[in-house]
Amino acid sequence: MPVRRESSFNAWVTIQIGCDNSCAFCIVPAVRGVEISRPFVDIVHEVELLASRGVTEITLLGQNVNSYGRDLALAQRQGGASDVRIRPMFAELLRAVAAVPGIRRVRFTSPHPKDMRPDTIAAMAESAAVCEQLHYPLQAGSDRVLAAMHRGYTAERYLERLVQARAAMPDLAVSTDIIVGFPGETDADFEHTLEVAAAAEFDFTFTFIFSPRPGTEAATMHDHFVDPAVAAQRFDRLKLVVERSALLKHRDRIGRTEEVLVEGPSRKNPGVVSGRTRQYKLVHFPSDTPIRAGSYVSVRIDTAAPHHLGGEMVEFLAEPSHKIHIPVAAG
Numbered sequence: 001m002p003v004r005r006e007s008s009f010n011a012w013v014t015i016q017i018g019c020d021n022s023c024a025f026c027i028v029p030a031v032r033g034v035e036i037s038r039p040f041v042d043i044v045h046e047v048e049l050l051a052s053r054g055v056t057e058i059t060l061l062g063q064n065v066n067s068y069g070r071d072l073a074l075a076q077r078q079g080g081a082s083d084v085r086i087r088p089m090f091a092e093l094l095r096a097v098a099a100v101p102g103i104r105r106v107r108f109t110s111p112h113p114k115d116m117r118p119d120t121i122a123a124m125a126e127s128a129a130v131c132e133q134l135h136y137p138l139q140a141g142s143d144r145v146l147a148a149m150h151r152g153y154t155a156e157r158y159l160e161r162l163v164q165a166r167a168a169m170p171d172l173a174v175s176t177d178i179i180v181g182f183p184g185e186t187d188a189d190f191e192h193t194l195e196v197a198a199a200a201e202f203d204f205t206f207t208f209i210f211s212p213r214p215g216t217e218a219a220t221m222h223d224h225f226v227d228p229a230v231a232a233q234r235f236d237r238l239k240l241v242v243e244r245s246a247l248l249k250h251r252d253r254i255g256r257t258e259e260v261l262v263e264g265p266s267r268k269n270p271g272v273v274s275g276r277t278r279q280y281k282l283v284h285f286p287s288d289t290p291i292r293a294g295s296y297v298s299v300r301i302d303t304a305a306p307h308h309l310g311g312e313m314v315e316f317l318a319e320p321s322h323k324i325h326i327p328v329a330a331g
């Protein structure tokens with residue numbers, strides 16, 4: 001499984017491929033097959049190698065990262081290790097990669113709410129390098145729709161785990177995915193989604209209108225497709241709720257000083273530098289001098305919009321440690 005380098009200072013590290021779930025709207029299990037976890041030591045070695053080259057931020061990548069390692073344990077058991085417990089090893093993996101010298105930030109995507117275990121929450125809270133950021137896909141707030149999607153959790157269980165995660169990490173930023181207009185979704189179902197979205201107070205929400213993906217179970221539910229005009233209205237109503245909560249979350253950060261990993265000059269204004277906080281918030285701040293991508297600075301936040309923050313740089317914290325490659329022209 002390949003390691004995808006995103007830049008010289010951050011990298012995506014694939015930890016598993018495939019998925020053992022069967023969400024009715026998703027084609028992944030059909031095209032990628034069952035979950036296959038990459039060996040634990042290979043992942044840790046890869047992260048050590050990346051760190052030795054100056055990477056300071058990694059994102060662990062998989063379809064259902066928090067079930068990572070269950071297949072490895074099963075294979076050990078089948079190989080004769082009768083004392084091995086069949087359970088995920090994601091919490092141990094998080095702790096191991098977060099302990100690699102030079103790694104300042106660890107993120108992961110995506111966990112599945114039904115597999116969000118207390119040991120993962122504890123590993124996040126207790127590992128300084130693991131960022132206070134969680135992508136936690138809700139998909140729907142109605143238990144009836146969640147069951148039709150085969151998601152394996154109820155809205156109540158989802159919210160309970162969210163409360164536990166926030167109790168362990170008070171500064172946790174939470175993003176989610178929500179689908180509106182899943183086949184059979186009634187007005188009452190949608191009202192539940194609005195209620196759960198409001199209760200969850202997400203920092204950011206990826207909202208989608210259901211569209212049938214050929215080859216999935218949901219694509220065969222023609223008799224229950226929601227009128228597109230109704231789905232569009234629901235989408236607009238949901239958007240209002242989630243944008244309001246995103247703006248409130250951002251306003252809460254005004255006056256705080258945040259650690260920012262610099263990504264480079266803003267695309268719109270070269271006099272402005274952009275970067276990300278530990279909560280993956282996009283921050284813009286003015287700078288008279290260029291700041292190398294991969295640097296860490298602190299920024300005092302003074303403005304907030306639903307999708308970004310603005311502020312003033314307070315302090316330069318760390319130079320990037322990756323090398324700059326200067327192209328040499330051939331003679």
Ligand code: SF4
Nearest residue numbers: 019021023026028063
């Ligand atoms: S949505 Fe995610 S968990 Fe569900 S089947 Fe697709 S990849 Fe698996």
